[in-house]
Amino acid sequence: MSSDQPRDSIKGTSDPLTATREDRMGEGVDSRFNSKLREAFGSTPFILTKFDKFMNWVRGSSMFMLQFGIACCSIEMMHTYAVKHDLDRFGSGVPRASPRQADVMIVPGTIVSKFAPRMKRVYDQMPEPKFVVNMGNCSTSGGPFQEGYNVVKGAEEVIPVDIHVPGCPPRPEALVYGVAKLQERVANGESSPVTVKPYELEQFGDLERDEMVEKMAEDIDEETLVMRYNWADSP
Amino acid sequence: MSTQKESDAGADAPATTGGLDGDDIEALLGEHVLDREEHNNAPAFVVRADAVQDVLSTLKEEAGFDHLSCVTAEEHEDRFESIYHLKQYDDPTEEVSVVVPTSREEPVSQTAEPVFRAADWHEREAYDLVGVNYEGHPNHERILLPDTWQGHPLGLDYNQDKPQIVTFEENKNPLEGHQRGAEDSDTMYLNVGPHHPATHGVLHVETVLDGEQIADVSPDIGYLHRCEEQMAQKGTYRYQIMPYPDRWDYGPGGIINEWAYARAAEDLADIEVPEYAQVIRTMGSEMCRIACHMLALGTFCLDIYGDFTAIFMYAMRDREEVQNLLEDLTGQRMMFNYLRLGGVVWDIPEPREEYFEKVRDFLDGLPGKLDEYNDLITDNEVFQSRTVDTGYLDPEVAKDYGVTGPVARASGVDYDIRRDDPYGYYDELDWDVVTEDGGDNYARLLVRMREVEQSARIIEQCVDLLEDWPEEDREIQANVPRTLKPDAGTETYKTVEGAKGELGIYIRADGTEKPGRFKIKSPAFCNLAALQEMATGEYIPDLIATLGSLDVILGEVDR
Ligand code: SF4
Numbered sequence: 001m002s003s004d005q006p007r008d009s010i011k012g013t014s015d016p017l018t019a020t021r022e023d024r025m026g027e028g029v030d031s032r033f034n035s036k037l038r039e040a041f042g043s044t045p046f047i048l049t050k051f052d053k054f055m056n057w058v059r060g061s062s063m064f065m066l067q068f069g070i071a072c073c074s075i076e077m078m079h080t081y082a083v084k085h086d087l088d089r090f091g092s093g094v095p096r097a098s099p100r101q102a103d104v105m106i107v108p109g110t111i112v113s114k115f116a117p118r119m120k121r122v123y124d125q126m127p128e129p130k131f132v133v134n135m136g137n138c139s140t141s142g143g144p145f146q147e148g149y150n151v152v153k154g155a156e157e158v159i160p161v162d163i164h165v166p167g168c169p170p171r172p173e174a175l176v177y178g179v180a181k182l183q184e185r186v187a188n189g190e191s192s193p194v195t196v197k198p199y200e201l202e203q204f205g206d207l208e209r210d211e212m213v214e215k216m217a218e219d220i221d222e223e224t225l226v227m228r229y230n231w232a233d234s235p
Numbered sequence: 236m237s238t239q240k241e242s243d244a245g246a247d248a249p250a251t252t253g254g255l256d257g258d259d260i261e262a263l264l265g266e267h268v269l270d271r272e273e274h275n276n277a278p279a280f281v282v283r284a285d286a287v288q289d290v291l292s293t294l295k296e297e298a299g300f301d302h303l304s305c306v307t308a309e310e311h312e313d314r315f316e317s318i319y320h321l322k323q324y325d326d327p328t329e330e331v332s333v334v335v336p337t338s339r340e341e342p343v344s345q346t347a348e349p350v351f352r353a354a355d356w357h358e359r360e361a362y363d364l365v366g367v368n369y370e371g372h373p374n375h376e377r378i379l380l381p382d383t384w385q386g387h388p389l390g391l392d393y394n395q396d397k398p399q400i401v402t403f404e405e406n407k408n409p410l411e412g413h414q415r416g417a418e419d420s421d422t423m424y425l426n427v428g429p430h431h432p433a434t435h436g437v438l439h440v441e442t443v444l445d446g447e448q449i450a451d452v453s454p455d456i457g458y459l460h461r462c463e464e465q466m467a468q469k470g471t472y473r474y475q476i477m478p479y480p481d482r483w484d485y486g487p488g489g490i491i492n493e494w495a496y497a498r499a500a501e502d503l504a505d506i507e508v509p510e511y512a513q514v515i516r517t518m519g520s521e522m523c524r525i526a527c528h529m530l531a532l533g534t535f536c537l538d539i540y541g542d543f544t545a546i547f548m549y550a551m552r553d554r555e556e557v558q559n560l561l562e563d564l565t566g567q568r569m570m571f572n573y574l575r576l577g578g579v580v581w582d583i584p585e586p587r588e589e590y591f592e593k594v595r596d597f598l599d600g601l602p603g604k605l606d607e608y609n610d611l612i613t614d615n616e617v618f619q620s621r622t623v624d625t626g627y628l629d630p631e632v633a634k635d636y637g638v639t640g641p642v643a644r645a646s647g648v649d650y651d652i653r654r655d656d657p658y659g660y661y662d663e664l665d666w667d668v669v670t671e672d673g674g675d676n677y678a679r680l681l682v683r684m685r686e687v688e689q690s691a692r693i694i695e696q697c698v699d700l701l702e703d704w705p706e707e708d709r710e711i712q713a714n715v716p717r718t719l720k721p722d723a724g725t726e727t728y729k730t731v732e733g734a735k736g737e738l739g740i741y742i743r744a745d746g747t748e749k750p751g752r753f754k755i756k757s758p759a760f761c762n763l764a765a766l767q768e769m770a771t772g773e774y775i776p777d778l779i780a781t782l783g784s785l786d787v788i789l790g791e792v793d794r
Contacts, residue, residue: 067432071459071790072485072569074436075530079558082551097432113401114381115429115437115458122430138461144478147469148462149388149395150380169569 053189059103059129060187063092063179066102066126071109073136073169080172092179099125104182106175107161110138110145111152123159131186133178134164143168260331263298264290275502275727277330279318284337287345291319291333295350299323300331303351303637305728305756307741308361310391315342315367319354320728320741320756324634324648327656327737332728337367346372353637356764364389364464379457379793389464422450425775429458433538433779436789440766442778449778452770454763456792463794467753472500472719473576476753481570483755484791486527487558488734490519490565493574498658499729499740500576503721509710510660511701512578517660518697519564519573521690526557527734528641528683528690531786535680536612538783539621546611553604556597563590576719578712583701591698598691598698605684613681622676626769626781629674636765640736640758641686642785644670645678652732664696676777676784683786718748728756735759735786755794759787 065087069077080087087093096102099122111119123132134155137143142153155161162185165178257278261268267290270281282290294300300321307318319333337344346369347354358369359378366387369375377384381401386393422445429439437458443451463479470476480492494516501508508516533550540546558568563584565571573580584590612618628638630646643650651668653661669685671678723746730739736758745751762785769785770778 068430069436071436071461072482072487075485075487076569079551079555083548084552084555099430110459110461112458112460113384113399114460117401118429118437118458144482145461145463145466148465149393149399150460150462171568 056189060183061091063103065095066105067095073108076169077108080175085172104131106133107139107155108135112150116152116158132161134161137168140164279332281334284344291350303353306357307754308365308367309752343368352635366390379460459789460793471748478572484788487569489571490523491733495731495738502727504719506577513660521693524690529554535783577715625777626676637761641682642762645682646674647672679784757791759791
C-alpha cells in the first residue's frame with residue numbers, strides 16, 4: 001500500500017482531510033513528501049518542522065531517568081526523586097530500572113577502572129536519543145579522588161555528557177536545575193551527539209611492548225580497542 | 236569518658252588486656268613469639284610466617300580471641316608485614332595484634348583463613364593492594380582491582396604514572412557463553428549487577444542457580460574502589476584527612492566515620508577532647524545513625540516491594556528532617572567535615588534554643604512515625620513472608636566472619652563498641668544495646684528500627700546536657716598544634732560503632748605529618764563476605780531481600 005492511500009484503520013478520521021487535501025495544499029507540492037503524518041495533519045513541509053518542535057517539547061517534558069546509583073551522590077539523587085524535591089513535577093523523575101526504557105542517565109558518583117566499561121555498556125543499551133547528566137565532581141573530573149590510582153578522571157573519558165552539575169554532592173536543588181537545563185536544551189532541539197564521542201582510545205598495537213603487553217598479548221587481538229586509566233600526561 | 240583517659244591508661248599499662256596481660260599471652264604462645272612490640276591499643280607479637288595458623292588458633296581456642304577484627308598489610312623498607320588485629324566478642328577491649336613479617340624478596344605468609352573465615356577477604360585485599368602472598372588461601376585473587384591490573388598500588392615502589400589497561404571487552408557480559416553449568420548439571424549462572432536496582436550501588440553478585448534456588452553465590456566487589464587509603468596516606472593529619480571519612484559510609488554516617496579517624500589519630504597524638512565537644516559529637520553521631528537506618532529501611536522496602544512506593548517516600552521524608560538538623564549543625568547535608576582532631580569545628584548554631592527546639596520537635600514526632608512504619612512494614616504479611624526465616628545467619632558463623640553491627644546483633648551477638656569499648660559520652664548516658672535472636676532478614680530490620688529509638692534517647696539526653704552546659708565551659712576544641720607529627724613507629728588500631736558495625740582505623744606514624752600506613756576496616760566489607768552463608772539454598776528474591784537487609788554501602792565496602 002502506498003503511503004498516500006489512507007489505511008483502513010484511520011480512514012474514518014482522515015478521509016475528510018484527505019478529501020480536501022488538494023485544496024489546502026494546492027498544486028505543486030511534491031508528492032514524494034506525502035506521508036501518514038501529512039495525511040493526518042493535512043500538513044505542509046512547514047508543519048513538519050513544527051512537528052519536530054512538538055516532539056522536542058514532548059521529549060523534554062517527559063524524560064525517564066535511569067535508576068543508576070554509583071556513589072555518595074546517588075543518595076542525594078534519591079532525595080531528588082523523593083518527596084520534598086520531587087523531580088517528577090518537572091516531568092522527569094520516574095526512574096526506570098532498565099536502561100532500555102530510559103532517556104537520561106544521571107551519573108552520580110566516582111567511576112573507577114572496573115566500573116567504567118560496565119557504565120559504557122549500560123549507556124550503549126539505552127535507546128537513542130539519549131542524554132547524560134553528570135552529577136557531582138567525581139563524574140566531572142574525578143573529584144576528591146582525582147589522584148587515586150584507580151579513578152577515571154570523569155565520565156567524559158567514557159561516554160559523552162550533556163550537562164555537568166558541580167558539587168560534592170550537589171544539593172537536590174542543583175540537580176533539579178541541571179535536569180531543567182537539560183530539558184530546556186532538548187526542547188530547543190539541541191540534542192546530544194547521536195554517536196558516541198571519540199573516546200580516549202588507542203589501538204593496542206601502539207602501546208609500548210612492556211610487561212603488560214607481554215602478559216596480555218594472547219588475550220587481546222590487535223584490533224581490540226583498549227582504554228587507559230592513568231594518564232600521566234593526560235590533558 | 237574522654238579519649239584521653241583511655242590513651243592514658245594505654246600508655247601507663249600498654250601490655251594489659253584485662254584478664255590476660257601481655258606476658259600471659261607471651262607465655263601461652265611460647266616459642267612462636269619471635270619478638271614483642273607495643274601498639275598503642277594492644278600488645279603485639281611477632282611470629283614466623285609459617286606459624287600463623289598455630290598462633291591464631293591458640294589465641295582463639297585458649298585465650299578467647301574469637302574476633303578477627305582486621306588484617307592490615309604494609310610494606311616497609313626491609314620487609315612486608317601482615318598484622319592480624321584480634322579482639323574478643325565478649326569484651327572488645329581485650330585486644331592483641333599478631334605481626335607477621337615476610338621478606339621483601341619472597342613475601343609469602345601462611346593464610347589464616349582456616350582459623351578465621353574473616354581472613355578470606357581481608358587477605359585477598361592485602362594481596363591486591365600491598366602484594367603479600369598467602370600460602371594455602373582458597374581463593375588467592377585480586378578482590379578490588381580488575382584482574383588485569385599490574386602491580387600493587389600501596390606497595391612502596393608502585394609507579395602510579397604507569398598506564399593501566401582495561402579492555403572494553405570487559406564490558407561484555409562475563410558469563411556470556413556459559414549460561415549453563417557443566418553438561419550434566421541443571422544449574423544456571425545468573426549475574427546480578429554491577430548495575431542493578433537492588434544492589435544499592437555497584438555490586439556484582441555472581442549466582443549459580445539450581446532451578447529457582449541459589450546453589451552458590453559470590454559477591455564481586457571493587458566497582459567503587461576509590462583509593463581511600465591512598466588518599467588518607469597523602470593527607471596531613473590535621474586537616475587533609477578529615478573530609479574523606481564522610482565518603483566511606485555515605486549513608487550518611489559522616490560524623491561517625493570522622494569519629495573513627497579522630498579516635499585513632501587522637502590516640503596516636505595524645506590529644507584530649509573537651510567534654511562539651513564529646514557531647515556534641517555523640518549527638519551528631521546518633522543523628523547520622525538515624526539517617527543511615529532510615530535509608531536502610533527505605534531501600535530495603537524498595538527492594539521488597541519493588542517500586543518507589545510509600546515506605547521509601549516516608550523514609551526519605553524523615554531523613555530530610557534529620558539532614559536538616561545535621562545541616563544546621565554542620566553546614567552540609569551529607570559531607571559534614573564537622574569533626575576536628577581535638578573537638579568539633581564549631582558550636583551549636585545560634586540561636587541555640589531554636590536549634591534545640593527543632594531537635595526536640597523531631598524527637599517528639601519520631602514515635603508516631605515509627606508506629607506508622609510498624610503498621611506499614613513489620614505488621615505487613617507480604618513483607619513478613621519474604622523476610623521471616625530468610626537469610627538466616629547463625630551467631631557462630633557471624634563471629635567467624637567477623638560480622639558486626641546490626642547484622643550481628645540481629646543474630647543475637649551482643650556486641651556494640653559504644654558500650655563495650657566506650658568512647659565519647661556514651662557511657663555516661665542511659666541507653667540499651669538492641670539485640671534480636673531471629674538471625675533472619677526480619678530481625679535485622681527490627682534491630683535497626685529499635686536502634687532508631689535508642690539513638691533518639693541518646694540525642695534527647697545530649698540535648699538536655701548541652702542546654703544546661705555552663706556558658707564559660709563550652710570548649711569545642713582542644714589546643715592542637717598546627718602540624719602533628721606523631722613519633723615514628725607508633726601504631727594504633729581504634730574502632731567505633733558505625734551504623735553498619737565496627738569501623739576501625741589503623742594508623743602507623745612514620746614521623747612525618749602524614750600517616751605511614753592508613754588502613755580502614757570497614758564493617759560492611761565483613762558483613763558482605765558472609766552473604767554466601769545467608770543466601771545459599773534460598774530463592775532469588777530472598778537473595779535480594781538478604782542483600783537489602785545487610786545494608787551495605789559500597790563506598791564503605793570498596794573504599
Ligand atoms: S562528587 Fe562527592 S559526593 Fe559525589 S560521588 Fe564524588 S565524592 Fe561522593
